[in-house]
Amino acid sequence: MIMYLLTIILLLLIAPLLLSFIKAVKMWLLYKKPVSLFQGYRNFAKLMHKETLISQEASQITRIAPFLVLSPLLVTLFFLPPVVAGAFYVSFVDAFTITGLITLSTFFLMLLGLDSASAFGGMGSSREAFIAALVEPAMVLTVFSVSMMSGDLGVGQAGVNLAAHFPEAHMASFLFAAISFFILLLAENGRIPVDNPETHLELTMVHEAMILDITGVYLAIIETAASVKFVIFASLFASLFLPFGLQFAAPVAAALFLVKLFAIAATVAFLEVNTAKLRLFKVPNLLGIAIVFAFLSLITFYVLGA
Amino acid sequence: MGVDFLIGLFLATLIVALFTSRLYRLILWYSMNSLTLGILALLIGEELHDKAMLITGIVTILIKAIGIPYMLKSFSHRFHFVRQIQSEIKVQHAIILIPAILVFTFYLAEPITHMIHGNANYVAISISSLFLSLLLMMEHRNVAPKIIGFLSMENALFLLGITATEGMPMLVELGIFFDLLMAIVVMNLLFHKEEVTP
Numbered sequence: 092m093i094m095y096l097l098t099i100i101l102l103l104l105i106a107p108l109l110l111s112f113i114k115a116v117k118m119w120l121l122y123k124k125p126v127s128l129f130q131g132y133r134n135f136a137k138l139m140h141k142e143t144l145i146s147q148e149a150s151q152i153t154r155i156a157p158f159l160v161l162s163p164l165l166v167t168l169f170f171l172p173p174v175v176a177g178a179f180y181v182s183f184v185d186a187f188t189i190t191g192l193i194t195l196s197t198f199f200l201m202l203l204g205l206d207s208a209s210a211f212g213g214m215g216s217s218r219e220a221f222i223a224a225l226v227e228p229a230m231v232l233t234v235f236s237v238s239m240m241s242g243d244l245g246v247g248q249a250g251v252n253l254a255a256h257f258p259e260a261h262m263a264s265f266l267f268a269a270i271s272f273f274i275l276l277l278a279e280n281g282r283i284p285v286d287n288p289e290t291h292l293e294l295t296m297v298h299e300a301m302i303l304d305i306t307g308v309y310l311a312i313i314e315t316a317a318s319v320k321f322v323i324f325a326s327l328f329a330s331l332f333l334p335f336g337l338q339f340a341a342p343v344a345a346a347l348f349l350v351k352l353f354a355i356a357a358t359v360a361f362l363e364v365n366t367a368k369l370r371l372f373k374v375p376n377l378l379g380i381a382i383v384f385a386f387l388s389l390i391t392f393y394v395l396g397a
Numbered sequence: 398m399g400v401d402f403l404i405g406l407f408l409a410t411l412i413v414a415l416f417t418s419r420l421y422r423l424i425l426w427y428s429m430n431s432l433t434l435g436i437l438a439l440l441i442g443e444e445l446h447d448k449a450m451l452i453t454g455i456v457t458i459l460i461k462a463i464g465i466p467y468m469l470k471s472f473s474h475r476f477h478f479v480r481q482i483q484s485e486i487k488v489q490h491a492i493i494l495i496p497a498i499l500v501f502t503f504y505l506a507e508p509i510t511h512m513i514h515g516n517a518n519y520v521a522i523s524i525s526s527l528f529l530s531l532l533l534m535m536e537h538r539n540v541a542p543k544i545i546g547f548l549s550m551e552n553a554l555f556l557l558g559i560t561a562t563e564g565m566p567m568l569v570e571l572g573i574f575f576d577l578l579m580a581i582v583v584m585n586l587l588f589h590k591e592e593v594t595p
Contacts, residue, residue, distance in 0.1 A: 259398040259401070260401070261401075262398050262401030262402045262405060263401045263402070263404055263405030263408070263518075263522070264405070265405075266402055266405035266406065266409065267405060267408075267409060270409055375488055375489065376416050376418075376488050379416060379488050379489070379491065379492045380412065380413060380416050382492055383412060383491075383492055383495050383496060384409070384412070386496045387408075387412070387495075387496060387499060390496065390499060390500055390503065391405075391499075391503075391522075394500070394503040394504065394507075394521075395503055395518040395521055395522070396518065397401060397404070397405075397518040397522070
């Protein structure tokens with residue numbers, strides 16, 4: 092139990108670090124002076140001290156939505172597969188619950204964007220709805236397919252089973268699921284082929300457009316939610332698709348897990364430097380690939396058993 | 398395990414190629430497809446202790462993964478090709494169509510897989526990639542993507558050859574390679590024609 096709580100606290104703590112790490116790697120690759128790895132924490136501390144202003148047109152939703160954006164993600168953190176062997180984990184939570192919780196958070200984010208009654212917020216929300224509607228089926232299919240391969244529908248149990256015996260016979264469907272999940276990781280976290288997290292151009296932003304009217308503590312909460320979401324996706328990827336190293340002693344396993352998370356973050360940064368942002372109406376192409384791969388992984392597993 | 402992984406990669410590169418709308422990117426995916434095929438041939442040849450298959454694997458990597466993509470790229474430079482290749486089938490239809498084709502071919506290959514012992518799934522995957530390359534030929538109106546479709550169909554047949562028959566005779570393989578090179582030379586003429594009549 093103590094390990095379980097410790098890993099959750101660890102994941103929460105490194106959440107801002109990972110996003111700063113991506114930014115630093117990107118800046119380093121572009122020959123800029125990299126941003127400090129602790130910039131995420133500094134931003135958080137700064138935003139906590141700032142005055143919180145709320146738009147005159149905003150209703151009660153703006154006051155409660157930031158908490159409702161963060162809380163489903165915090166709940167999801169408790170349902171992730173274990174990081175070290177022998178730790179407590181929740182075994183019964185399946186693909187639908189995890190996807191549902193993440194989508195619940197996205198739903199309140201969209202409400203928040205709509206609530207400030209600015210043109211930007213509505214635009215961002217409609218774009219986010221467009222992307223979320225395409226991400227959701229693929230995510231359910233992918234996680235479901237991987238948990239079928241591991242022989243248990245629960246995601247936590249699936250992580251443990253995969254680490255215990257890797258599905259070597261189902262390597263092809265495992266690969267398809269991994270490709271699909273990586274595309275979803277990019278799309279859900281608003282990374283570059285889908286959305287640019289750094290821009291403030293009206294034509295390109297999705298996530299930034301929704302939170303443009305939010306200040307102070309609420310902005311700090313929303314930013315934390317974004318980083319926690321990345322940690323959730325990265326650790327799901329690490330424990331479902333890179334399932335090794337669970338058998339080591341607890342500190343080694345945790346360190347290996349952190350290395351995996353940073354490797355995923357570095358991969359995302361490399362991809363961001365090397366690709367251009369897709370036009371919004373090209374995003375269905377990318378997510379279409381994700382859906383096809385998710386479905387393909389399921390049918391390859393069922394029909395061929397490969 | 399390695400073979401399963403590579404076969405998955407083979408199908409994956411083909412599916413990604415179906416969704417691309419840029420010619421150079423399509424050529425790159427074709428090259429990746431051939432590269433996985435070559436490595437697959439090397440692995441299976443190593444398993445079966447078949448020297449001929451090792452040679453075909455190396456020749457595949459040299460010709461199909463490096464030679465032909467390079468040639469296609471230089472042709473498209475020379476003849477000023479349209480590099481934006483729009484698919485005739487809309488993406489939303491393709492999302493439904495591709496899994497439908499895959500399910501159909503997986504069940505289509507079911508009777509065959511009973512006859513082959515060992516790696517029977519590979520037959521299903523190679524037949525489905527055959528159908529997907531047909532789709533790649535169908536969904537584009539330009540000549541260049543059609544040629545890539547033809548070439549990846551050849552890749553699919555090659556995969557069927559190395560997985561189902563445990564190695565075709567060396568002579569047949571080399572004959573196919575020379576045919577392929579001849580086909581590329583003929584396609585040169587086709588390219589020329591497209592340039593004259595846009």
